[in-house]
Every structure is written in C-alpha cells, then in structure tokens.
Amino acid sequence: MRTLEDVETVGIVGAGTMGNGIAQVAATAGYDVVMRDIETEFVERGFDSIDSSLSRFVEKEKLSEAEADAARDRITGTTEFDDLAEADLVVEAAVENMSVKKDIFGDLDDLLAEDVVLATNTSTLSITSIAAATERPEHVVGLHFMNPVPVMKGVEVVRGELTNEAVVDLAHGFAESLEKETWESDDKPGFVTNRILMPWLNEGIRAYDEGVASKEDIDKGMTLGTNVPMGPLTLADHIGLDVCLHASETLYDELGDRYKPAYLLKRKVEAGELGKKSGSGFYDYE
Numbered sequence: 001m002r003t004l005e006d007v008e009t010v011g012i013v014g015a016g017t018m019g020n021g022i023a024q025v026a027a028t029a030g031y032d033v034v035m036r037d038i039e040t041e042f043v044e045r046g047f048d049s050i051d052s053s054l055s056r057f058v059e060k061e062k063l064s065e066a067e068a069d070a071a072r073d074r075i076t077g078t079t080e081f082d083d084l085a086e087a088d089l090v091v092e093a094a095v096e097n098m099s100v101k102k103d104i105f106g107d108l109d110d111l112l113a114e115d116v117v118l119a120t121n122t123s124t125l126s127i128t129s130i131a132a133a134t135e136r137p138e139h140v141v142g143l144h145f146m147n148p149v150p151v152m153k154g155v156e157v158v159r160g161e162l163t164n165e166a167v168v169d170l171a172h173g174f175a176e177s178l179e180k181e182t183w184e185s186d187d188k189p190g191f192v193t194n195r196i197l198m199p200w201l202n203e204g205i206r207a208y209d210e211g212v213a214s215k216e217d218i219d220k221g222m223t224l225g226t227n228v229p230m231g232p233l234t235l236a237d238h239i240g241l242d243v244c245l246h247a248s249e250t251l252y253d254e255l256g257d258r259y260k261p262a263y264l265l266k267r268k269v270e271a272g273e274l275g276k277k278s279g280s281g282f283y284d285y286e
C-alpha cells in the first residue's frame, strides 16, 4: 500500500463546497492536487472559492502572498476523469448520493493502481457500501472533513467493515499533515458528528415550531446555556436546510423514529427557503 510518505499528488473528485476546500488545504500543505468535476463551469467555480478563501488567509496574515500563490499553482482543475490517474491518494467529495458514489468508486478502482487509497467525504452514507463497488474494500476509508474545510479543524476518520488498519492510519496521518485534528468513528449511520448533530438541529426546529420560544431565544438559550458557538436554527441555516433534511432522512431510514425530520424542516425546503444560501431560512439574509 502507498504510505503517507509516498503521497505527492492528491486527487479530489468534485470541486463543490467540500471538494474545493479539501483541494485548497491539501495544496497549502504542499501536495500537488488534481481537482476533477463534471463541467468546466463547476471547476471554475471551485477555483473562485479557493481564490477568495486564499485571499482571506492572506488578509488575515495567516499565509503570505507567495504561499497562497504557490498553493494555487499546485492545483490542476480538470473535467477529465483520467487525469486522476496520477494521484497517490484520492478523496471523493461528489454529491451525497449512493449510486453516484458507487459509480465513481467503481471507476476509480479501474483507473488507479491497486495500492492507492480511496477516501470518501460522505457525511452519512456507509463506507462499507461504497467500498463494495470496488475490488479493494480494504483500501477504502471515510475522511469526513467539516465545512468550511479551510477553517474547521476537525476531520472524522471512518473505518469501514473491511478497512485495513494501515489505511486508517494513513487517513489520520494525511489529515494531520493538513494541520487538522482527527477522531475515529465506526461505520454506523451519521458517524459521530451527524448522528448527534441532526437530532439536535431537528429538536431545535420542533421546539420553535411548537412555540417553546422564539427562534432568537432558542438560539440564545443554546449558545449561552450550553456554550456552543451557534444555536440550532442559525446553524441549520448555515449548513443549508436541504442538506439537513437529506442527512436527517438518511438517518431516519437507517435508525428509525428518533431521527424523524421535523415537519417544519420539510416545509421550509419545499418552499425553497434553504437558509443562508437562498437568502432566507429561519432567518433572513439580505
């Protein structure tokens, strides 16, 4: 198996919110990066996000201009799947859909040398199921970065049923080389973070819907009362209500009633009120 010392080029599948963030932190850490999406427009949008994020790091004097330029130069964007062939490690960050991920992992398995580790950034889907699309399930691991990747320190390493110990070690080592801190989860629905976060968000939404308190007081109660940086309604808006609903539905399917999404979460998504990104969710963002 390729070890961390062998990793020079990192392949990223998907140039969206997470993919471009992972590409940025990998390039900043000195890796060469190949970032692949299906349309040129999506690759370009990924680079726009990277450029503005690197500029903020320069403004805050966390990176010099030369370091930011060097990081940017280490990233190659592409729509050609075969360009991922030079990767020593791949992190998949495409859409949260099992059949899409299985197709991608089947193709990666065909393309890449058999000693290359394939990681997925899935938030809620089973690593073991994704790995089953390959002939190297022992080389498939969950590497669950948090959003926004350049800012959030934590990475959850998820061990599939068949994941090798050395692959789990590589996942921790790679994340640490990006100056992240890791923890580990078994391949159970939602892993540690979303298993606990999603019912917390849904309970906040239900409490609001049932008139327990105003949305401001629910958020204030949770921030001042439990010392979290954002209350549930603000955090749900930041994550995106559609993303919250999708994750909640996956957990509900796998774990049953205690994970049932709140009615109001469904209604908001149906109304197109998706949170910060659409201009309104529980709060208005103008």
Ligand SMILES: NC(=O)c1ccc[n+]([C@@H]2O[C@H](COP(=O)([O-])OP(=O)(O)OC[C@H]3O[C@@H](n4cnc5c(N)ncnc54)[C@H](O)[C@@H]3O)[C@@H](O)[C@H]2O)c1
Pocket (backbone or CB within 6 Å): 013, 014, 015, 016, 017, 018, 019, 036, 037, 038, 039, 042, 092, 093, 094, 095, 096, 097, 100, 104, 121, 122, 123, 124, 144, 145, 146, 147, 239, 243
């Ligand atoms: N956004 C979050 O807060 C967050 C946090 C942690 C993990 N995740 C997980 O990360 C993954 C990506 O989420 P995101 O928020 O970046 O989504 P996104 O929609 O912003 O980006 C996904 C990208 O994948 C691309 N894509 C689709 N099929 C592809 C393919 N076959 N090959 C290459 N690219 C393809 C899409 O065009 C899109 O640009 C998901 O599995 C999600 O669950 C998301």
